[in-house]
Amino acid sequence: MAEHKGMRPHDVVVLLKLVSVAHQEEILVKSEALQQKALAASLGMSQSEISASLRRSRVARLVAQDRQQVHPQALFEFLCYGLRYVFPAEPGPVYRGMPTAHSAPPLNALIRSAETYVWPSAEGTARGESIVPLYPSVPFAARQDATLYALLALVDALRVGRVREIILAQDLLKKYILRG
Template sequence: MQLKPQDFLVALKLVAWGEQRWTYARLAQELGISVSEAHACIKRGLQAGLLVDTALLIPPPEVAPGVQEGGAVYRVQARPRRARADSSDSTGSADNPAKVHGRNLAEFAVHGAKYAFPADRLPVSVGVPTSHSAPAFTSVFAPGSDDWVWPHPNGSVRGQGLEPLHPSVPFAAMQDTKLYEMLALFDALRVGRARERGMALKRLPLLIYPDGPKPAERPMYG
């Protein structure tokens, strides 16, 4: 099994949704992919450990008020059922079949994804701004001649072209501001200068895994 760029995109979309209920049909629609591809992405994400099958998570038994109970919030079944991502339901009716494994996804995002999905520069063009040029970072980095864009006919900024993680990324990002921010931060890790990478190393894991350890401050040069 080899992860594909759309698998990472799907995982980030689940982060953006948080605790919202979702279906494969909704996932496919908002990311501009097919329902069958959404199923395949969830299946690979589960196999890679970036996602957790919600069918394998059992809430702990209710405890009487005033009684403390130790242990994790969820228990894994001793004999887990087959992952629901294998379902043959092509209509996308399965509800909330997986959730993000925050720690694993945050680690992959900052330490592995830029090597698994390297950046490809494209000619200067008009497109959707990304990396430090994205709208989420206008208060941090002023627009300039070093803007990065995903080439797109509906774009508003001219800059250095960057191949998006997946062809549907510009469309998906324009539908969801939190997803857009995470995708732009990921691009900052791939093509940014020291200051921009430093920002992404600090901000991206906190968006994915807010309960995780806070990234150490690093000196930034360049």
């Protein structure tokens, strides 16, 4: 049995990218090496980080043995009930960056707030309280994939949100991940 030394924040990013790919019904190359290379390029990570991440997620039973399919119910439960305790976030100083949590789609259409949360980024279009992303390349990856951006913003709402924001984020994540 493989030893599991715990999940890392970027494991969540990799899992959400797999959900995004499935949500968009893109066809993945069946070769695991080519899939990992494509994931690495799209997420701004190394191929070895992707491989180790998928291995940890498999041991945690968040992905199937072939490392290509996410176990939707397990991922949903982990995100909704464990993420904010394992990878908490605290709003920091005001920076220019890319909106996240309730300040980004899809929650920004449902919640009006005077506070803005951003991932610090030189290419950002908004100013707000900074939220440290789960991985430094998150703004890059989110700019490449609108579905991934929505998923990452919803996850940040779980990490920093108040009760109303968390409930709305959980409902939307359920639609993305469980397709229901």
